[in-house]
Amino acid sequence: MGGHWREAGVKWLLAVSSSVCIIVVLVIFAFLFKEAAPFVRDPGVLDLLGARWTPVSFIKQQFGIAPLVSGSVVVTLLATLLAVPFGLCGAVYIAEIARPLEREILKPLVEILAAIPSVVLGFFGLVVVAPIVKYVFNLPTGLTGLTGALLLALMAIPTIVSISEDAIRSVPRSYREASLALGASDIQTVWRVTVPSAKSGIVAAVMLGMGRVIGETMAVLMVTGNAAVVTLSPFDSMRTMTATIAAEMGEVTYGSRHYQALFWVGILLLLATFILNVAAQRVLRNHQRA
């Protein structure tokens, strides 16, 4: 009889521990909204839609997040564009073409890239990449969106490689064998049969990579120049949402308008990564089902 109570008690305890996850997520959302809410009444959420971000001003504080959003979007899209060819190619090579010995070396190497802390990559970007970008493109300064995108691509590649590789590996052997039996070569099979079958897994990999990139802080803070301009040119300095929070959070007084505006930026970031991650998971689940 005591055993029965113990069993029930343990189950209850474990369930409660699991609910901590839910609680933490809810608290994060609730807390972010709570701190950002007063901004709605004064000066109003429409203020966020402006194109000037001047939170510190003698004339008028302006909290337009357009430059921050454009900065994040340009850097993320460029990084994804740079990372996908390399990541996909790498994944296909590791999954299909590399010899087992090669695979044993390549996979840990990619994991090493994933393990390098963002601040170390940012430091490397500041000292090595920025001067190269400046020299190659003849720019006034190497602190540009492009430099940030290069570093972020490095961070996205491991994610894309590992998840795409899983997706490619999970394509049934029968597909490959059928293709080879019909006379197609190895390479033709890989690129015309295997990879298209793994398409949704690869899409999910790219989305997860994007999610990681959009949330990156330290590397972009150190190398993008942090200029709050709305611009589409990666050769300009730009300011991402993440860098804004990191740079300005320390100076805001609890409860001030600037504080609330930063929480709105945080909410936007959270929503963007949330949507990307949930969509990616859904795509992954569909792929696994198929």
Added chain:
Amino acid sequence: MRRALTDIAVRWLMRCVTYFIVLVIAYIVIDIVWNGAPALSWTFVTAMPKESGAAGGIFPAIVGTFCLILGAIVVALPLGTASAVYLSEYAKNGRFTRMIRLAIITLAGVPSIVFGLFGLGLFVLFFHFGASILAGSLTLACMVLPTIIVASEESLRAVPIYLREGSLALGAGKWQTIRKNVLPYAIPGMLTGSVLAIGRAAGETAPILLTVAAFYLPRLPRSVFDQCMALPYHLYVLATQYPDADKIRLMQYGTALVLIILVLGVNLVAVILRIHFRKKYKW
């Protein structure tokens, strides 16, 4: 003939692209090792910083990082493994379970700076912990929780079902079964997962930026309510806050090297554990 040539060309193109990535990784690591190795000395690793960080050692930063990791693990490991046990052994596919899984996916995707924002608002200001190891550890714990849960659940699910069924058939209770027949075999995987989580927590800057990190604190932390230095933050500060960057280039590279050694070392431990236990437990 054409086909064969295109094939070879494509194959070599792919090889070049893949090895280009390898080259970049190698360049980064070698650059840091090459430029940072001269800085490594017993003094560097064990002495206190002098001249506001431009000389001396980085001992408080190393100790601080260890304290933060320890704090994060102490909170996240019990919660994470308990959640994993629940999800793997007890949960049915009901609404509660789906909510937990959604929460895990969400948490895994939250940007590190949003954790920092949250940690600052909740732990530092709202709970009045102040900038402290406590606030920093709790923030890091929230961040690594999903990693631990996912890794632990995977290792639990890897335990063959017949081990459970045999025990239950003999009349053991569910928890008894788990404790004696499942957990022992899953612990290695859980350990690996936690080690990976440690590696991640050690390298993060954004969550500790405003919740605990101090620029210059040449004393070791004495309680969980103290601030502390930390390796990632110290590297950030060295890289961006010194007037004469060239003079302290050596310190910068040295700190980067120590941080990389720590993070890669931790990951290496995880890999070794994984290989060791895969050999030990072949189902």
Added chain:
Amino acid sequence: MHRTVPVAAAVVISILMFGCTPAAQQGKAARAAGKSVTVKGSDTMVHLVTAWSESYMKAHPDAEISVTGGGSGTGIAALLNGTTDICAASRDMSPEEKEKAAREGSTLRETNVARDGIAVVVNPSNPINELTLEQLKKIFTGAYANWKEVGGSDGEIVALSRESSSGTYVFFQEHVLKKEDYTPKARLMPATSAIIQSAASDALAIGYAGLGYAADVGRVKVLKVKADAAAPAIAPSEDTVRNGTYSISRPLHFYTGAGVGPAADDFIKFCLSGAGQAIVREAGYIPVQ
């Protein structure tokens, strides 16, 4: 399983004991007795404050001073939030901030601990040697976008500024930009040294930095500043800042709230002493007189 539980328990207990050990108790007592002091704020002052702390802690081994930068705004926010003892600020607190402090019921004390000149720095290869305040304003607000417009060679002006959390940013905005906004194209650098680094390596860059940072000549060129087109061009130095002929100079403050312990007071006293002010000169700033 048999091994994990005791290990986990030991870890948890040792963590909790951390709070009870003599060292932790000492730490708590030190904070209660006011022997540990937190200084947060100005990036411009952070090396000065650290130099002071090192010197002070050498003389008083049981004192504990922790220094964090982040910008004057960070320090003031921390002071108002109650998370620091002393706030180092390179600008005056704004009327709103003083009002907020009054609302919270804390009595602020402002102590002038040093003076600083703000140097305007450009790359050594830049042919320009002097600019008027008006020209500086036009450059940093974006009215001038090309070096040609101030008599230099053709090239886009790359304006470097601090982040908005910086007291230097606000001071420069108030006194040089005459309260106008910076151009959105200005690159906001995370710290003064980043400005120096960029100015040293980018031929078209122009930035501003506390004199203490620009003190090592050679890496960057410090421009002479003319109050207006007719005035003489003055280079920043200890003398020109002290006698007021250099147009861009400011006092550096420590702000403290009520209820600050005797250790903080003692530290401030040290900073104002002869030994402390000698450190000010060493760091490249100007002693209070």
